Amino acid sequence: MTGREWRPPAAYVHGLDGPTVVVPARVAAWLERTGNLWELRTRHRGADPEVDSVLVALATAAAIWRQQAGISSDHGTDQRKQPETETGSPLTTTQAAHRLGITDRGVRAAIAAQRLNAQRVGDQWLIDREDLEHFRAGRAA
Incomplete structure (x- = not known):
C-alpha cells in the first residue's frame, strides 16, 4: 500500500x-x-x-x-537538500503550495480550515515539513 x-x-x-x-x-x-x-x-x-x-x-x-x-524524527525536519530553503527550516505557504502543486491561497485555506498545521510568525504562516507530508498523504487518500 x-x-x-x-x-x-x-x-x-x-x-x-x-x-x-x-x-x-x-x-x-x-x-x-x-x-x-x-x-x-x-x-x-x-x-x-x-x-x-x-x-x-x-x-x-x-x-x-x-x-x-526524508524527515528527521528528532525535529521533524527534512534532511534532503532543499534548494528553496535551508535544510530543516519550516516552509512558507508559497513553498508548501509549490510542493503540493496547489496555490498559495489553497494552502492558506487548508490552514484556516485546520486541515494543515502551521504556526503564525509575524505576518506569515510557517509549515513544518512533517505536517506538510501528512497533509499531502491525507489529500492523496
Whole structure:
C-alpha cells in the first residue's frame, strides 16, 4: 500500500484469535506526533509488556516512515537538500503550495480550515515539513 489509497476502517482490522488493528507507518508517525506517544510510552513503561511492545512498534514504524520521507524524527525536519530553503527550516505557504502543486491561497485555506498545521510568525504562516507530508498523504487518500 502506497499510503495514497483510502480504505474503510474494517480493512485495518484483522485476526482470528481476536481483533488486531494494522496501523500504516504514516499513521503511526501522525499518532506519535499529535498524540504524544513518546511521553505515554515513557510514563507507562513496564506496566504492560504488550502495550510496551505495541508502542515501540508504532515508534519504529513512524521512524521508518520519516526516514523514507526524508524527515528527521528528532525535529521533524527534512534532511534532503532543499534548494528553496535551508535544510530543516519550516516552509512558507508559497513553498508548501509549490510542493503540493496547489496555490498559495489553497494552502492558506487548508490552514484556516485546520486541515494543515502551521504556526503564525509575524505576518506569515510557517509549515513544518512533517505536517506538510501528512497533509499531502491525507489529500492523496
